[in-house]
Amino acid sequence: MSTAVAGKGLEGIVAANSGICWIDGDAGILSYRGIDIHELAVHSTFEETTYLLWNGHLPTEAELAAFQAALAESRVLAPQIIDLLKSFPASATPMEVLRTAVSALSFYDADEKDNTHDANVRKAYRLTSQVGMIVAVYDRLRKSLPVIPSDPTLSHAANFLWMLNGEKPSETAARTLDVALILHADHELNASTFAARVIAATLSDIHSAVTGAIGALKGPLHGGANEAVMRMLFAIDKAGADPVEYVTEMLAAKKKISGFGHRVYKTEDPRATHLRAMSEQLSKDSGISKWYDWSREIEIYINTEKKLNANVDFYSASTYTTLGIDVDLFTPIFAVSRIAGWSAHVIEQLDDNRLIRPRAEYIGPEYPSPYVPIADRT
Numbered sequence: 001m002s003t004a005v006a007g008k009g010l011e012g013i014v015a016a017n018s019g020i021c022w023i024d025g026d027a028g029i030l031s032y033r034g035i036d037i038h039e040l041a042v043h044s045t046f047e048e049t050t051y052l053l054w055n056g057h058l059p060t061e062a063e064l065a066a067f068q069a070a071l072a073e074s075r076v077l078a079p080q081i082i083d084l085l086k087s088f089p090a091s092a093t094p095m096e097v098l099r100t101a102v103s104a105l106s107f108y109d110a111d112e113k114d115n116t117h118d119a120n121v122r123k124a125y126r127l128t129s130q131v132g133m134i135v136a137v138y139d140r141l142r143k144s145l146p147v148i149p150s151d152p153t154l155s156h157a158a159n160f161l162w163m164l165n166g167e168k169p170s171e172t173a174a175r176t177l178d179v180a181l182i183l184h185a186d187h188e189l190n191a192s193t194f195a196a197r198v199i200a201a202t203l204s205d206i207h208s209a210v211t212g213a214i215g216a217l218k219g220p221l222h223g224g225a226n227e228a229v230m231r232m233l234f235a236i237d238k239a240g241a242d243p244v245e246y247v248t249e250m251l252a253a254k255k256k257i258s259g260f261g262h263r264v265y266k267t268e269d270p271r272a273t274h275l276r277a278m279s280e281q282l283s284k285d286s287g288i289s290k291w292y293d294w295s296r297e298i299e300i301y302i303n304t305e306k307k308l309n310a311n312v313d314f315y316s317a318s319t320y321t322t323l324g325i326d327v328d329l330f331t332p333i334f335a336v337s338r339i340a341g342w343s344a345h346v347i348e349q350l351d352d353n354r355l356i357r358p359r360a361e362y363i364g365p366e367y368p369s370p371y372v373p374i375a376d377r378t
Helices: 037-043 046-055 061-073 079-087 094-108 117-142 156-165 171-184 191-201 206-218 225-239 243-252 270-286 290-306 312-322 327-351
Strands: 021-024 029-032
Touching: 029 037, 029 046, 029 270, 037 171, 037 270, 046 061, 046 117, 046 156, 046 171, 046 327, 061 117, 079 094, 079 117, 094 117, 094 206, 094 327, 117 156, 117 206, 117 327, 156 171, 171 270, 171 312, 171 327, 191 206, 191 327, 206 327, 225 243, 225 290, 225 312, 225 327, 243 290, 270 290, 270 312, 290 312, 312 327
Parallel strands: none
Antiparallel strands: 021 029
C-alpha cells in the first residue's frame, strides 16, 4: 500500500524541471535564469527582468524597447471589466476583486481559446499589464476617485503609482517599486506558482491558471505576511509602545511575529537585503523614519533571541507604507509582480506538458475493511 513518502507539505520534494528560477536556501542565493537577484536588483528593471523570465535571456536594446511598447499597448481594460469592478460590494477585499476580475478578463481576450506558445505569450503581456491596472483602478473606484488613464511613456512601476495616486511618482518612488517588483517576480515552486502549473498541466487556459495562483496567494500563509507586519507596526504606534517590549509581549503570549523565517532559506532572504536598504532610504527621503527604525529594532531583537532572519515580507511592509500604499494593497501588489513569474511557469509548463498527478501516502483504515450492513452498525 505504501508509496514513497514525501515531507509534510511536499517539503524537500522536487516536483518539476524548470529553467526559470534557482534557489540555494543554505547559501541564501536566488537567481532568475542564472542571474543573481542582487545583480538584477541593482542593474535591471521589471520589464527587462520579465523579458528574461519569459525568454531565457536578457534582451537587446531593440528587444527591450519592443517589449516595453508591447506592455504599454496592453494596458487596456474592457469597459465591461470596469463595470464589473464598480459592481462589487463594499465588503469586497482587493484580493477578492483581483481574483474575480482576472477570471473575467478571459471573456474579452482575443486569444482565449488558443493555447499555443505564441498565444500564451500574447496573453501574458495583457495579463501582466492588466493585473496592475485592476489593482489601481479598483482602489480609485472604492475611494470615489476618478480613474486615471494609463501613461504609455512611464515604466511599468511608475505607471502603476501614477494610476494609483493620480500623481507622477518621484524617481526614488518609481525605482523603489521597480526593484520591489523585480524581487517578487518569481520564487520557483512556491504555493501560487505550483497551483498555476497544476492548472496549466490540465491544458486549461492561462487565465484559469493565474486565477488559481491568485487564490493561493490570497491565503495568509503565502501572501499577506507583509500586511500582518504593518498592522503590528500600526498597533505599536497606536499603543505608544516600545517596539521590542511589544514584540516580547507577543512572544510571551505565543503570538506569531510575521515576516521572519522561510521554508527554503536557512540564512537571510536575499530579497530582504534590498528591501531593508530601500526602506531605510525612503525613510530618510520622506522624513518618516519610525516605520523603518522600529522594523530594524524588531529585526535585531528577533534575530538575537530567536535566531530567525527577516524574509521578503518584513521590510516590504515599511517600504510600501512609506510609498503611501494602503495595507490591503500589499498582497495585490505581490500579484502585480508575481504575474511575471506565473506567466513564465505556465508557458514553460505548456511548452513541455505532462499532467501533474502526485500520489498520497494512505494513512486510513487497513485494507480490506469489511462493509458492515446498516442494521449491524453500532
